[in-house]
Structures are given as C-alpha cells and as structure tokens.
Amino acid sequence: MAMSESAEKLPEDIIFDTLTRLPAKSIGQFRCISKQWCSSLSDPKFIKAHLTFHSHKHDEVKPILISHVSRSLHTVTFKHDTHNPIDAISRKLNLSDNMWQRVVGSCNGLVLVLNEEDDIFLINPSTLEYRGIPNSRLALPKHGTSSTYALGYDVVSDDYKLVTLSHYEGVSEGDLFCTYADVYSLRMGLWRRLESLSHHGGLYTVLGFLYMGFALVPIPTILDDDHLHFSDFVTLRGCIYMLANTTDQDKNDVWMMKEYGFAGSWTKFSVTQQSSISGFTPICFMSDDNIVLDASGKEKLFIYNKKEEHWREMNVDGINARTFMESFVSPMIGKGTEGDASPKEAPLKRPRRSGPSSDIEAEQRAESAPDTEATMATSPLPDGDQATTSEAPAYTEAAGAVPASPNPAPKSDNLDEISVLQPGKQLGSDIFLFLEPRG
C-alpha cells in the first residue's frame, strides 16, 4: 500500500489526541511498535489524558461479575451485531486463586472486590494488576458487623480512596448506634478513622455510597406515597438512579437524577415486573432503550427494553454485577506501606499485615496530618420548604433527604447539622451517603 506522506506530517499533538481515543487493548498492543511509541504510550500524561477521554464515554463501561459456581471474576463484552443484538461474551479473569464474594466498588477502571474471607483487593480488570488492601487496625471484627464500601478518586490529592462504613448488627432501638467510617489512601497506604457517626434519633442503615469527597444530595421528595421504600441506587451514564419499591405489585420505580445535585431533576420511569423476578439492580445501558440488569436471586443478567417493556435473559451467568471502564490506572500507585501485592506475586489469600508498631506509626501520622476529611456528619434535615416540626425526618421510609448545602456547616456529629466537605461539581468527586431509618 502506498505510503501516505501526510501521515508523516501529522503533528505530535494530533497523533496524541488520536491515540487517547483508542481502547486500552489497542494501546497495550501499540506499545510494541517502537521504542518511541512505547515511551509515549506509557507516559503518565498520556495515561491521564486517555482516562479523561474515556471516563466521559459512559457507553463504554463493561459489566464485571462473579460466577456463582466457581466464584471467579468475569468481565462481559457486548457484541453489537444486527443478527443477535444481545450477544455477550463473558471472560474469566485469571488473577489468583481467590474465591470472590462481592464486587463493592468501581472507579476509573479500578474495581474493589472482596474475597470469601472478606479481604479487600483492588483490581484493574484490563491490565490484570491487583493489590491486596490490608484491614485497618481499628476495623471492626468481621463477625456480628456489617460493612459497606466505596472506591473513589480524590481529585485534590490525585489519590484513590477506599471508604468503609461499618456498624455492629443487632443493636436494639434506644441504644447508641454508631457507624464507623474509615478511609484508606492508596497513595499513602494508610488508614484513618473518621469521626464516628452517632445516631441518637433512631437507627440508621447505611444503604451505600458512591464516590469520594462528601456532599449531601437531596433525594426525590415523594409526597403522595407513604409506602415508598428506596432499595438501592446506582450510577448509569453519569447519572444517579435510585430504585424504589412501591405498593404496586406490577411495577418498580426507577428514579433518575437528570441534573446532578439538583433535587428538582428527579424523574421517574417504571419497570414492569417480570413474574419470577422480585428485585433487580440496573448495571448499565446497552443502548438508549435497553438496560442490563442484575436480578436478585437469579444468577443471570437480564436485559429490559424500556420501550417494549420486555425482559430478556442474557446468556451470562453470574451474580453481583458492577461495571468498570477500561483504563491503565494502576492499583500500585504510591506502593503503600501496608502490605501491597505486585501483579506477578504469588496469589494472596490474606493481605500481609504490617507489624503492630508500624501500624501505630501510620495511625499517628494520619492523626497529625491536616484534618481535611476528619469529619463526616450527615443530617436528615428535610428540604427547606418541607420543614416540619417533628424531630424525626419528614421523609417517611425514604433514605435521608438532605439539601446540598454550598457552604460548609460547622463540623459535628449531631444529626441536626450538616457538614459539606467537598461540594462536588462533577459526579466523580462526590460521596453520597444514604441513610435509611430503621425500625
């Protein structure tokens, strides 16, 4: 084929721009082209630009799930072809001998996974790098407690943070109920304990949370239905979706926050029930009308077509699906001081723990560091125009409704006050804490 002279004349910034648009696999292969290409395509600046470009491509995310039989991790690639529009290929990740339990977080191509022994691993399913995250010295014991996790990217410190919220189960009403929040910095390899949240006004179950930085988000204010119960939330295509079970047996409601942070933008669409499926979680969109769902109890993925109101089973087995994007972000950043694993190391069943003395040192260092994220207080204060005089939150059984305050309020673990630590402008830098009153 005749060589194109123009191709040689293309300026570097144009070539750079073009290459950031390529999927991660192409980049990996093109590193073999020449020494210069290898160096350019491995450069941190390129990796960052590549991530920035692809993080806005919400339709590029792929599901990652756990096979309920073998407990191995699998990623799913959709094949869009005209004959069989819902074809998908499930690929097993050859990572380690771990038996996996739950995928608990995903951010920028890194995925947080628990194994059956509740050990935490940070994995990049594209590059297959993984790192064991040691437990915090202050972590609650595994038995008799419940934990939720989140993984997020902290723009300010260019660091990935893992947050766990834990509480003791079986606490009876009237007792002081505490949620313990711990944050792990990937770069520093350190855990720090945030102020625990004490709840005097009632028991709260943390439903979960999304990203890093702390901001409070108003949830849909439902005035006409006392029996609305929010069961789960996810982000799809850059928007927050919340699932609600209603008294109507035939439909499940899905609420979508169309404009980030803006309470008035919650819009609802309904998903017609399928007789054998009792609950579901949306995983990702396959197209504008087709949603991939993880149905609870069924160990398969399903596709729901919004237009046709029709359910279809995908031939992909697995449970606990989340999504991830392909990226080069390495779990090895910072090379933490507490037990990290390199990709070529022998598989870990338990993360190595540093000895007690270095833990103490780590905790002490954490305490003396500037208190930028030491407090996380939440409040179930209702929206201004719905203020009531009752002590209990005005939102019935729905998750905590809190106005997003642009100004940081005084720190406190008193439920009546709000602290907004890092009001986020973009979805990826906020954490949403959803609390549900129990009992």
Add this chain to the structure above:
Amino acid sequence: MSSTKLLTLKTSDGEEFKLDEAVAVKSQAIKNMVEDDCVSNAIPLPNVDSKTMTKVIEYWKKHSEEGVSKDQLNDFDKGFLEVHHSVLYDLLLAANYLNDKELVDVICQEVADRIKGKTPEEIRKEFDIKNDFTPEEEEKIRQENAWAFD
C-alpha cells in the same frame, strides 16, 4: 441580519474560493485574520490544496445549514469521512492548520476508529515507523502488555 460578506481563500495551487464570512470563520485562523482586519485581499492558504479545500468547504457549508437534524448531520459526517486514508490525513492537516477544532475532533475520531483494530506491524507500515526493538526487547514489552493481546 449580518452582512453577507464574502471572503476569498487562495489555496497552494493557486485556486480561489469565495465563501461567506459567516461560514469561513469556522476556522479560528481565518476568524483571527478577520478580527485583525487583514482580509481585504484573498487569504493565502499555502498549506492547503484545492482538492482538500473543496472538501473542507463542503463540511463547513453542511454544518452551517439551517434546519438540519442531528441525525442528518451524523449521516453526512459518516459519508464525508468515507475516503481513502491519504485524503483523510490531508483533511486532518488542513483542519489543524485552519484551526477548526470541531473538524479536527471528527477526523481524529475517524482515524482512531480505523487504526483501532490494526496490528502493530500494520501500524508501522501505515506510518512508516521503524521497529527499533531487538527481538528480546520486543518480547519483553509484549509480556508486560500480554493482557492486551489475548
């Protein structure tokens, strides 16, 4: 409405193109010249030939048309980009020279889509790149990026 001022663009091979100013300022470079008021005569574009300029103007005109739907524009773009790769690179160079970010974006994406599935050897051929790895070095890089080859 705004005056329909016509600009004259002169390409490297001496051909002249007359174009509405409103359309021509899709090129930031031309826009700057208009603002600096140096467009009384024909604007020389020594880095763009007439064949490429014709294509660029075709794109600009379509994207300036009123009442064209997003779908119609997408269809147009698809057809517009169905050209031989050498034409594509010429277009890209021109769009870059003329500083039309939107056109550069569209063409870069097309180039990316085309090279996405190619092997390293095909890329070397396309861009005339010499493989300066020794076989051992290349094997090492391949191993490090084995995940990309499965």
